[in-house]
Amino acid sequence: MAYPNCFLASRAPCRRLGQWQVASSPCRISVCHSGSRRYLTFQVRAAASPPPAADDAASVASKSIVTIPSSTSAVAAATGDTGIARGGAMDSDIDASGAAAAESGASDTEAKSEEYSEDMQKKMGTTLTYHHELGINYNRILPDLIVGSCLQTPEDVDLLAEKENVRTIFCLQEDPDMAYFKLDIEPIQAHCKERGDIKHVRFPIRDFDPFDLRRKLPKAVTRLAREHNPANGTIYIHCTAGLGRAPATALAYMFWLRGYQLDAAYELLRGKRMCSPRIEAIRSATVDLLVGTEPVLATIGVSRIGTATDFKIAGLDVGWHQQLPLEREEGTSRMVLRRLLQPGRYAYKFIIDGNWTYSADHPTLQDGNNINNYIEVMGRTLPEHLALAQERLLTAGGDLTVEERDELRALLCPWSTHGSDVSGDQNSAVAPQPEWIDKLP
Structure with missing residues (x-):
């Protein structure tokens, strides 16, 4: 996400190296990411602005965190300025070979990101890109729902829990997705258990596969609704890049259980996060649930x-x-x-x-x-009322009737946490999944 009016302060702390990062002139930041310990974190404010008052310091920091790669060349690439100099000599205990290895690792990750982006563009028909080396990135879609990219370190758990009030992390990645970027999910899961105030839930869906998404969405939304109470905190839904599976799952959830019309939810989500969810997969999954289908x-x-x-x-x-x-x-x-x-x-x-x-x-x-x-x-010959419902639900602009919404809520979330009003006090007890959901492929 672009922040055209953000500048590096002339003297920003480099927390990884214990040094100061000095810029001879203000430098623009073009991408906003947060959370990974492997990247330099800077407070962003206009170069000429005075420091905030003590009472305002926390609020400024909470709104203006930007993470960029820690290598000098990557910093220059991210800021568009090659005139950044490191103030002071490096500590003698920093091993040069370790720095070279880190630089090589960052380069490998950038190459992986480029390869992943090219694959995503070909298979999803999009021009979007993903930069894993820049760390976690996300957008709040609803007061209690965030869509974003994959967590990379246990520190990302702390960021989401403490800054965003996240109480459930809903991971859609398969094991090969994590292996591709050499992610280790076990420390992340262990840290969630250690904290005790945030759950980590996995529901794998195959990447770049609209049919697998269609088949699994009903069960994914049911699991999501069972694990998340809108009155008790925020849920963080992520896949790898947070551009396909995660926003599609959020859309289906908003459509089926939160009262949104699908196209309106799509525009709302896309207005807050540039992504490419498979809206046709959600339409088809809706018909599967309400009309019933046969091959x-x-x-x-x-x-x-x-x-x-x-x-x-x-x-x-x-x-x-x-x-x-x-x-x-x-x-x-x-x-x-x-x-x-x-x-x-x-x-x-x-x-x-x-x-x-x-x-x-x-x-x-x-x-x-x-x-x-x-x-x-088109499927089998349907009774007229079901044929009309199928046509309506598969057409852009089509919406659910009141009866269909009630039916979906009874199917997918037969407990009290997702009624028509999700803002009041609600029962937070975890209910069992409906029996039918275990019969899904």
Whole structure:
């Protein structure tokens, strides 16, 4: 998030090295992150401003924390100024080889971030980027709900608990997500238990996979509602970057249990955090819950083959990580893929002789700067009232009826913590999950 009017104070403390960071002139900070002990933390105020009064010091610090990488080159890159000098000599007990190793580790993490961002842009159709090396970042969406990136150290737990009144951390990461950035979740979980005032809850959802998101959202929202009482503190929902799975889970929660219309909730969330949640997955999951769905055999075919020999499809219900082969249709020259799919809209791309592309012969949709093909699976013939409900719920601007909201609340949160008014005194006892939720795939 850009803070164009923020400047480094001319003499800001470098807490890691016990030195002072000195800037010959004010330096702009372009990215706001907080919390990781591995990065320099600066108080931000106008260079010419006088120091705050003692009574105001705490409030200034709480509103103006910026974290940037600790290497000199990374500081210069983050501030856009190569004229930053370190005041004083480094302590003699700081090992040069250790500093070089730290610099190398930071460089490796930056490369990982770039690789992750490129993968995310391709698979989510977005231009967003994620910089793991800058530490935790987040935005408050509701008074009791924050969406952000993954915790990296036990100190991040302290930051969330003490600064943001977080009482539940809801982690959507899978083990491979954490292994990718060499995150160790056990010290974070242990610190939550040690503190005793903050819970750490895991509910893994596969990254960049809208179908896995669709299947797991109902159970995720039920678990979230069981662990979080809006009257008793804030919940922090995170995936890896906090740009896909986490905001989508927050959206479904706001739509199903907090009384928001889905598109309005989407605009509210996106107005506070730049992200790319899969709103179509939430629409489809809503239909799954209220209308009931059965798989339908769908066919995708390619007639114009030319000299190509290898045809695959990515997307659909398997996500962008897997590729499904097309086979030659008997009696024709077409290449086809036949697959059982739940009703809904599925984005996909062709991989032809190893090249990712889309077909102008199939319906297309714009996803950020990306163009995908899609297939609309309508499902079985429904009674008129269910068919109309399905059409309404799958259409942009569609909303739940009062009866549908009551049904979802009874299904997903059959206890008193998420009634129509979540601001008053409520029962904070942890209720068991509804029996039906354990039958979900």
